[in-house]
Amino acid sequence: MKQTLFLLPALLLGTVAFAQGLDPVLLTKPATDAWPTYSGDYSGRRFSPLTQINQTNIKDLSLAWVSHLTPGPGAPPSPFFRNGPGNPRTIVGGEIDEPVPVRGAGHISGAVLQVNGILYISEPDNAWAVDARDGTILWHYFWKTKGGTHIGNRGMGMYKDWVYFETPDDYLVSLDAKTGKERWHKVISDFNQQYFSTIAPIVIGNHLLVGTADDLDAPGFLQSFDPETGELQWKWYSEPEKMGDPGSETWPNLDAMRHGGAGTWVPGSYDPDLHLYYFGTANPTPAFSGATREGDDLYTSSIVALNVDTGKLAWAFQPSPHDTHDWDAAQTPVIVDGTFAGKPRKLLLDASRNGYFFVLDRTTGEHLLTVPFADTLNWSTGLDKLGRPIRNPNKDASPGGVLVSPPSDGIVNWQPPTYDPQTGLFYVAMEEPYSEYYRTEPNVRALQGLNGVQEQRVGNKGKYIIAIDYKTGKIVWRHLQPSAGEGAENTGLTTTAGKLLFGGDASGNLVAYDPANGNPLWHTHLGRVSNAVETYMLDGRQYILAASGDSLFAFALNF
Numbered sequence: 001m002k003q004t005l006f007l008l009p010a011l012l013l014g015t016v017a018f019a020q021g022l023d024p025v026l027l028t029k030p031a032t033d034a035w036p037t038y039s040g041d042y043s044g045r046r047f048s049p050l051t052q053i054n055q056t057n058i059k060d061l062s063l064a065w066v067s068h069l070t071p072g073p074g075a076p077p078s079p080f081f082r083n084g085p086g087n088p089r090t091i092v093g094g095e096i097d098e099p100v101p102v103r104g105a106g107h108i109s110g111a112v113l114q115v116n117g118i119l120y121i122s123e124p125d126n127a128w129a130v131d132a133r134d135g136t137i138l139w140h141y142f143w144k145t146k147g148g149t150h151i152g153n154r155g156m157g158m159y160k161d162w163v164y165f166e167t168p169d170d171y172l173v174s175l176d177a178k179t180g181k182e183r184w185h186k187v188i189s190d191f192n193q194q195y196f197s198t199i200a201p202i203v204i205g206n207h208l209l210v211g212t213a214d215d216l217d218a219p220g221f222l223q224s225f226d227p228e229t230g231e232l233q234w235k236w237y238s239e240p241e242k243m244g245d246p247g248s249e250t251w252p253n254l255d256a257m258r259h260g261g262a263g264t265w266v267p268g269s270y271d272p273d274l275h276l277y278y279f280g281t282a283n284p285t286p287a288f289s290g291a292t293r294e295g296d297d298l299y300t301s302s303i304v305a306l307n308v309d310t311g312k313l314a315w316a317f318q319p320s321p322h323d324t325h326d327w328d329a330a331q332t333p334v335i336v337d338g339t340f341a342g343k344p345r346k347l348l349l350d351a352s353r354n355g356y357f358f359v360l361d362r363t364t365g366e367h368l369l370t371v372p373f374a375d376t377l378n379w380s381t382g383l384d385k386l387g388r389p390i391r392n393p394n395k396d397a398s399p400g401g402v403l404v405s406p407p408s409d410g411i412v413n414w415q416p417p418t419y420d421p422q423t424g425l426f427y428v429a430m431e432e433p434y435s436e437y438y439r440t441e442p443n444v445r446a447l448q449g450l451n452g453v454q455e456q457r458v459g460n461k462g463k464y465i466i467a468i469d470y471k472t473g474k475i476v477w478r479h480l481q482p483s484a485g486e487g488a489e490n491t492g493l494t495t496t497a498g499k500l501l502f503g504g505d506a507s508g509n510l511v512a513y514d515p516a517n518g519n520p521l522w523h524t525h526l527g528r529v530s531n532a533v534e535t536y537m538l539d540g541r542q543y544i545l546a547a548s549g550d551s552l553f554a555f556a557l558n559f
Helices: 002-018 024-028 254-258
Strands: 061-068 090-094 113-115 118-123 126-131 137-144 157-159 162-166 171-176 182-187 202-204 207-211 221-225 232-237 269-271 276-280 303-307 313-317 334-340 343-351 356-361 367-372 380-383 389-391 402-404 418-420 425-439 453-469 475-480 494-496 500-504 509-513 520-525 534-538 541-548 551-557
Touching (some): 024 202, 113 157, 113 534, 269 334
Antiparallel strands (some): 061 551, 113 118, 207 221, 221 232, 276 303, 303 313, 380 389, 402 425, 425 453, 453 475, 500 509, 541 551
């Protein structure tokens, strides 16, 4: 009887929650009873003010529920579906009769939205709604794909009663959040040019911001769609469109510029006061050689600030000018209001794939600080007058091979960092690997823009979680993760006011650390934590949410 009384209100609350929609005010507040966008709020800090789970009681954290999500056109009978055996709530969409078979796409790697007690989860070609209280699957949507690169999906976006996600074959799909029924789908980019789409859409006012990536050398761009109708509002290219445009002087000619790559495949951050959206662009192409694109190659491998109403560039800063090692600037920037050099500043913090930590004034893009945060860096000879690392041309690929750190995977990759306002520290999971770069062909444009270069990973000094004092760039602590060999990935991080730092380690553990010193306080083995940890409060109970492969795990205190 006690169990029945507990479940019935949960079912009723779930029904009411579907009718409420998303309050846009939640997007501007640190995450508490909702996680309504990629980073929890617009700031990119991934910090929650929740304190119910804290250092005193973390030892009592235990599994609340687990839900296994099966991708595909028809899931097998499952007790996780609220409406009984089978999969009657799976909705199938797409523009072809039979989907192209893909392998290895069934894993949760992006953000999980939590709004009004409902979780919204995506994988390549799939989306689900799940009850946040018990893991019950409410509906499932499957997109029949034409193919494309299925390397992951960064999550969904939400506006009113509608959710949005991108498909690898370059469609933006809008679903009714209550039922999973498709409202519309729109083309993001040309599938025949080998674009592919993974980014989590970001909703800002009446703008739905959508990016894309490419497998060849097509130009990158960010677009804004109307979340009501799906109509295009504006499109910003990450290389200038014609010679004479700002930035075109950093390219040798129009052909190189318009085949320069620089996809936009990781969500950014937003300042509601300045009305600017901050995000990173990917590497130029050819990726491993600059022989056909002499110059800085703006706005590739750059941090960019756009006006969200017009799509016009406000400023840009380039962490890797004339990148020749595939060092995307595609990490989510973190925005912080703090002091720097004794003065209050609106700041942007970024730990870049190339191994340097940057602090910028986010109003103007002015450079304030550049420091390396890895001991193995060997590709630069110093900093230029703009605070950008100066590339050492002797570290470009050669017939005999050259040893470079970091490799193309970077010191960090796309997995998000976190900032804790209680400690004033910036946290990121990183590693210190090496690769040999070999030139095997002349300097000509080649498949995937690799330009006749091969890369071979040759070693790794270790994987760490580190804490950086943004005011000085000093590393306050480094925690060496247990070794798991090559192939183990780092994960994104989240901090809470309970004085906890959550993340996965290289051995497949979900871990809670002390953010003051990096000491582990609690852990449990999941196999591999495949997304960045999130947290939310629901019915007076705080949950910690993490994914491993196709499974979603929720943890809470026993009381």
